[in-house]
Amino acid sequence: MQPSEKRKSQLAAFDRLLTIMDELREQCPWDQKQTMESLRHLTIEETFELSDAILGRDLEEVKKELGDILLHIVFYAKMGDEKDAFDIGQVIQQLNEKLIRRHPHIYGDAVAEDEEAVKQNWEKIKLKEKGNQSVLGGVPRSLPALIKAMRIQEKARGVGFDWENKYQVWEKVEEEMKEFKETLDAMDTGLPDKEAATAEFGDLLFSLINYARYVEVNPEEALERTNRKFIHRFQYLEEAAKDAGKSLADMSLAEMDVYWEAAKKKG
Incomplete structure (x- = not known):
């Protein structure tokens, strides 16, 4: 199949999906009843199912779960259209514009010779776009703690706030391990301070996640x-x-x- 024919097939499939979504919203009692709020928890579940498929290296299952998530995206866009807020075309167009804007090394005059430069450009442009007063303002508060720690560290790195080498990071891990152990040893002598132990364990975890990120291991x-x-x-x-x-x-x-x-x- 030639690329042009493949693209026509992809667009036809997407067009059919939009038609099916219209029909389901008009005729199916379950689909008619759904709201963004009722769909939200199902979307989260589908995302975790995609994650399972990726970790299981099951490409057939990945394909299936991507379809389920795409359905949710189209569903949300349909609801937005019903409220005259946005439609799927506007969602895609806004995404297109953002991708072009955040890749000035492809669509503009900026230079980014490696992955790290691309990440730094992305974070700087994102910060300017959103008008956040903090680089960390875009980190969702409801993220699971481990993933949130990763995103916090990545965003800080995006503006140059990071260790110079992995040995410094590991020294920090050892320092936090020592402090955590000292807190536990103090508890063994009859001076329990679970609040302090919790704080020190959090510092230790954060430093381990930081080291994993630095050596390109995804801790999650x-x-x-x-x-x-x-x-x-x-x-x-x-x-x-x-x-x-x-x-x-x-x-x-x-x-x-x-x-x-x-x-x-x-x-």
Whole structure:
């Protein structure tokens, strides 16, 4: 298929989707009832399902979940059109203009020779556009804490506020680890201060996320992979114990550890 024919096919598919959305909104009781507020939690769920598909490297599932999210985008645009606020064409046009505006090294005279320069240009232009008084003003307050920490650090880096090298970052990790341990040691001597321990643990986590970012490891993805690995191994432990006629609740930690080690060998 020639590129021009492929583009015609893509546009025809999108046009059909818009027609189907119009028909569903007019004729389907469920679709008629939906509001932006009622759809919101479903959109969040679909986003997590896409994330699962990406982590599972299941491209067929990724395709399916992208379709579900696209449906939600078209749905929101349809509702906006009904309120005479915006339509899907305006949504796309605004996006087009933003992409052109934020890529002056492609559509203007700016120079960006590497990824880091592109990120810095993006953050500077974004800050100017939104009129935020703070570089961090665009970080959503409702983001999960781990992802929020990543975005805070990325935005600070975007304006040049960052460590010079990874060794400095790791020194900060070790410093925070020491402070956290000192707080715990103080609690062991009979001076409990859970507020201080919580604060120090937060500092430690923030520094670890910072180091992961610096060495180009996505901490959210890393933690989720570990979560999945633990679930896989623990479920093996459960099944192995069941096959042996045992209950985890009645087994000693040493007995469970035998199955756990077997699970680790299996991956």
